[in-house]
Amino acid sequence: MEKILDVIVVGAGPSGMMAAIAAASNGSKVALFDKNKRLGKKLLMTGGGRCNVTNNRPVEDFIQHIPGNGRFLYSTFSQWNNEDIMSFFADRGIGLKEEDHGRIFPTTDKSKTIVDALRNELEQLGVTIIYQSAVEKIIHDQKKVTGVRTLEGDYLSKSIVLATGGLTYPSTGATGDGYRLAKQVGHHVTPLYPTESPVLIDEDFIQKKDLQGLSLRDIRLSVLNEKGKPVTNHKMDVLFTHFGLSGPAALRCSSFINQLLKQQERVTLTLDCFPNTSKEELIRQLEDQLQNSTKQVKNALNGFLPERLLKYFLEKLDIDALGANQMKKTKVEALAELCKNWKLSAKGTFGLEKSFVTGGGVDLKEISPKTMESKKITGLFIAGELLDINGYTGGFNITSAFCTGYVAGTHAAYHSFA
Incomplete structure (x- = not known):
């Protein structure tokens, strides 16, 4: 494939897939990298395999259900929020239903329905998906990113979205790569701990x-x-x-x-x-x-x-x-x-490996809440569970991932054309 791109997204979980969709929707040539053989491996497990895709609460109430730095998301939710998530899937023919405590599920009761909808959208938008490819390094010149290094070679881009997820369920590929990559370019990662855990x-x-x-x-x-x-x-x-x-x-x-x-x-x-x-x-x-x-x-x-x-x-x-x-x-x-x-x-x-959500993450003082762009290095955007944000179960974490991913992808596209 061509190795010069507008936007590179690292990690094909909910935040990464949505970032790639948002960037491609804004006209960018996008590549999505993931270590796994298939998309959304952890997403398939969520909600007991049914995928609690979001929660139908007002934004103010929603943020109260994200005790780990939820207020950081006000700007994100002003751009794209839980109602937009529901519209996104409804517009693509995915039936949704509301259950107790405002939880929203696909009417099929299958996470695969959500993952398939995201995959179809990526394919229709022409996003290049590169499976079983780990990003080893972010290439940069101290001030701005210029690409990523993989075992298959270098890929160049002015905009990179890091969305590799936290440390929970390492069998899904969540082994902390994103924290390592963020640290490479000078980011501070706050102490990690299990949340939403027995x-x-x-x-x-x-x-x-x-x-x-x-x-x-x-x-x-x-x-x-x-x-x-x-x-x-x-x-x-x-x-x-x-x-x-x-x-x-x-x-x-x-x-x-x-x-x-x-x-x-x-x-x-x-x-x-x-x-x-x-x-x-x-x-x-x-x-x-x-x-x-x-x-x-x-x-x-x-x-x-x-x-x-x-x-x-x-x-x-x-x-x-x-x-x-x-x-x-x-x-x-x-x-x-x-x-x-x-x-x-x-x-x-339980430890991180058996918990639902990772607490801690990339320090939010180093991230622009309006764009998800790094304040440490130009052109790097960070989304999803990598950030020091955590919410309760019930659709709050996946919403944070989708929405920060969408905002990061949108602004990564704007940056690539600047």
Whole structure:
């Protein structure tokens, strides 16, 4: 192929594919490089293989769901946002549907539908896709980029978009190449850590597998700092596993846990099983259910909590063998307190290789929020998970990737013709 191009995009994930599409749509001759044999390898895995392509929330609310430097994206979203993503796919005949919490999926429930749509668009726009080709180096003259070096030779361009993704799921090719390339041209990469990751707990009920497989709906999980003050809380579902906690509430707490673990050995969590009910009201409900009952407590409170959790709480408080009429006020209050303020100790989360999202990345102080262009070297644009931006699961990270990719590709095209 011709080795002089208008725009070179490195990485064929959501940000890279969208950057290549945006650049080509603006008239640029574009080449897209990827280490894998096929496009969007990680994208095919997202949303449990269904691809949660975006989230249908207003921009302000959307940014609140990107706790890792979401405010940086105001300028990006003013140019291209979640509504534009939905329009992009709808205009290409891809049916979309909305599920709980505003999550948007293809009606086919298949990630392949999204990847195929992006591939078709790349092909129609004449983007050259170079598979199984790793970029070894960015060629530059200290002030501006001039191309990239691969094992197959050099490719020249005034505009390069780095979009190689983070460090999660290395089997998809995410091995940190983008961070290395960014550092080559003087960028600072902030410390990397797992986010949107299951939480590791080693307390007795986990080791004994008492609650393994139990799912609690609409609980509130909070993360406390060393002073006992909550730094975040999420009212969502949680799943007990053989290693600790998973489910949306746990995943959303994970980045805050990892931030605190930089200064402390353990992080305290609290779980509120009844977030819509005050402790006082809960005590009244318990007393009503126990009143005039001749049964054992565990039978009198049948249905109050999932059976295994109720059994664990009663045993923990050493009241499992009591009769309902033996439950003094202090014991009822202790049970209500445990239901509302169950303290757990987190020792960590899964590592980057098993987490959904990479926290940390290329320092945003070194990136123009309007163009995604490097402030360190002219002609280099950086997008997607390489940036120090991370959001919750639910379509927020993929939206950030698509949108920063689109903005980077658009401005890379403008730069190539300047």
